[in-house]
Amino acid sequence: MQDKLSQTFAALSDPTRRAVLARLAQGEASVTDLAQPFLKDMSLPAITKHLKVLEKAGLITKTREAQWRPCKLNPDALKDAADWMEQYRMFWEESFDRLDAYLKTVSSAKHGKGKTNGNE
Amino acid sequence: MQDKLSQTFAALSDPTRRAVLARLAQGEASVTDLAQPFLKDMSLPAITKHLKVLEKAGLITKTREAQWRPCKLNPDALKDAADWMEQYRMFWEESFDRLDAYLKTVSSAKHGKGKTNGNE
DNA sequence: CTTATATTTAACCTTATAGTTAATTAACTC
DNA sequence: GAGTTAATTAACTATAAGGTTAAATATAAG
Numbered sequence: 001m002q003d004k005l006s007q008t009f010a011a012l013s014d015p016t017r018r019a020v021l022a023r024l025a026q027g028e029a030s031v032t033d034l035a036q037p038f039l040k041d042m043s044l045p046a047i048t049k050h051l052k053v054l055e056k057a058g059l060i061t062k063t064r065e066a067q068w069r070p071c072k073l074n075p076d077a078l079k080d081a082a083d084w085m086e087q088y089r090m091f092w093e094e095s096f097d098r099l100d101a102y103l104k105t106v107s108s109a110k111h112g113k114g115k116t117n118g119n120e
Numbered sequence: 121m122q123d124k125l126s127q128t129f130a131a132l133s134d135p136t137r138r139a140v141l142a143r144l145a146q147g148e149a150s151v152t153d154l155a156q157p158f159l160k161d162m163s164l165p166a167i168t169k170h171l172k173v174l175e176k177a178g179l180i181t182k183t184r185e186a187q188w189r190p191c192k193l194n195p196d197a198l199k200d201a202a203d204w205m206e207q208y209r210m211f212w213e214e215s216f217d218r219l220d221a222y223l224k225t226v227s228s229a230k231h232g233k234g235k236t237n238g239n240e
Numbered sequence: 241c242t243t244a245t246a247t248t249t250a251a252c253c254t255t256a257t258a259g260t261t262a263a264t265t266a267a268c269t270c
Numbered sequence: 271g272a273g274t275t276a277a278t279t280a281a282c283t284a285t286a287a288g289g290t291t292a293a294a295t296a297t298a299a300g
Contacts, residue, residue, distance in 0.1 A: 005135075008133075012133075015125075025208065025211070032245090045291085067296060075212035082208075091198060165278075166259055173257090186268070186276090187277075188275095246297080247294100250291105253290075254288090255289100257284100260282080264277100266276080268275080
């Protein structure tokens, strides 16, 4: 895993981490705060690791306050991911029939002999 | 990895797979078509595997046409991911100052002794 | 300086990912 | 049915992910 966007999507691909983000959407929280709903399912070090993944992905920022490490949402990475998705919006929005027609035009002779790729 | 959303984000967390989706945004393509830009970097079976990941995540649909397996984008999964992101839009959109103020109100006495979590 | 709370690090285990090469299946063409 | 093109499966390897428990570090409070 190299690029930031891949890191971000990878970080989002875990329900625990998404739940942490949901919690942080309501405001800052310490590690213990964030861990609390999950401690029946996993240990605290597991949460530390999840937070590290989120942090490296740029999705959260950890600060220091006495012995606590308050975490907060970092919108930038979320925006980058959302921006990437945005380019596909037309595919799921209702102008579907037009899109379908459009694509049929674009990729006319798709692979008559398995060679053309619809870009010519 | 269990739930569909996690699978979808995981599938998006690889540059090769995102490039495949970008290619499919221009229209259907066979496995060979899709593989072509990557064959200097990886083998065809590697692409087959990537396509399988995308398919299981619901991001693409593979059909049969003679000896080819034309793939096309499946917008549903993309929409699900985008919908999930949508709930965080306010965090990256410019009403940032208002948001910040809002959060400061909500999580007033965050962790005066590390116990409260800003939800009370 | 000892204790308590908050969090991380270390060492380890298990399973999943991402890739490889070689062999196989599928459908078409001659 | 022999050969060709398209794609997958099998078997294997290396590394990353996600979890564990036990020990260490950080800050505060007696």
